[in-house]
Amino acid sequence: MRRSISSMVMATAMVVLLFSFTILATAQIDRDAMGAVYDASATIETNIVGVRTFHTPPQGFNPLNASDSELASYGFPPRPSKDADPKNYEKWARAMTAAKVRWNGALRDMGAYSMSGKLAKAPEGAASATDATSAAPGTRYYTNWSGIANTNKLTKWNKNTSFYYVISSFNVPVAQPPFGTCDGGYDWEVSWNGIDGFSNGDVLQGGSSSQEHCSGGVVNTYYCGWVEWYPSYPILCEFGVNPGDDFYVETYDPSGGYSNGYVFIEDETTLTYGTYTLSYITGPALVGNSAEYIVERPGYSGGLYPLANYVEDFWANSYAVDFTQYNRGLPITYYPGSTATSTYLINMVDDFDTQVISIPAAQGKYGLFFYDTGCAYTGGCTP
DSSP: OOOHHHHHHHHGGGGGGGGGOTTTOOHHHHHHHHHHHHHOOOEOOOOTEEEEEEOOOOOOOTTTTTTTTHHHHHOOOOOOOOTHHHHHHHHHHHHHHHOOOOOOOEEEOOOOOOOOBBBBBTTTOOOOOOOSSSSOOOEEEEEEEEEEEOOOOOOHHHHHTEEEEEEEEEOOOOOOOTTTOOOOEEEEEEEEEEEEEEESSOEEEEEEEEEEEETTTTTEEOOOEEEEEETOOOEEEEEOOOTTTTEEEEEEEOOOOSSEEEEEEETHHHHTEEEEEOOOOOOOOOOEEEEEEEEEEEEEEEOOOOOOOOOOEEEEEEEETTTTHHHHOOOOOTHHHEEEEEEEEOOOOOOTSSSEEEEEEEEEETTEEEEEEEEEHHHOOOO
């Protein structure tokens, strides 16, 4: 149920509880109070109804020294424990230190969607789709996704085991036509992390967009950072980015199961960042039954865009967290290199399920490597 304005105002009275709050707090009230501060602090309306942002922090504000309530007040993502989770704290601290230029411009509706995963058949000659085993992740084929998903079997939000926090770092891919072709239209690639979408119809997400248009031998490109909560909103571009830039994204919901989700995106090369709360317009809001690390070709009312020839895409650090750590006091993380039975490897296929066009591979625990192949690389894909 959507929170009312009055309940948000009342929630601000709970801020005093948060000065002793840590990310490993065990009391459920702390998580709810933290979510209330995020909700009450996102008061700046954007040009998209239902999407709000936060006030720019004062000059000299240092996220590393800020209290948890101060982080929430300015929309910075929750802080991992420096003592109990030092590796993930270091990743978070590096990104927060680089976040220098808050972007609060108009959001651009791209008229297309980064959607939940669309199942496809395994192309002839490819390995069959499988359920995960104790030895390796399961395999899936989607028409729009390639990547890796950590999953659970939830059908509604669970205060203990829902995914609530996903972090990724990667390079913004270059967008170009398949080698030797100029198809006269738009080819598109989006890299993102998110919550939900593997086995249900919504997905909260953010990432980078790499788009090219080739006509008459002339290629034009467009790059941006973006946020979305499908199906409530389309891809909403924020600031421009450059191919090859180091990009950081966190998708999170600190209290969970309500009608608001949060996305923080940052170009670590230009030091530009944006942080948003998105209200789910219809449906049950988050379930928290999957955390994904994805390269996708977006869709529109008539189908899917051809995948841009991104060649290769490198992801340095990705992981997800569920609420188990609150109850056990331990930093339990899930990562793309996991071989648990709940992990799935996802290959992207063309429109007719005849060939694989984008392939992911885990690189150790936290890294990912993507590459395009087939008609996305050499041409011939049918839009």
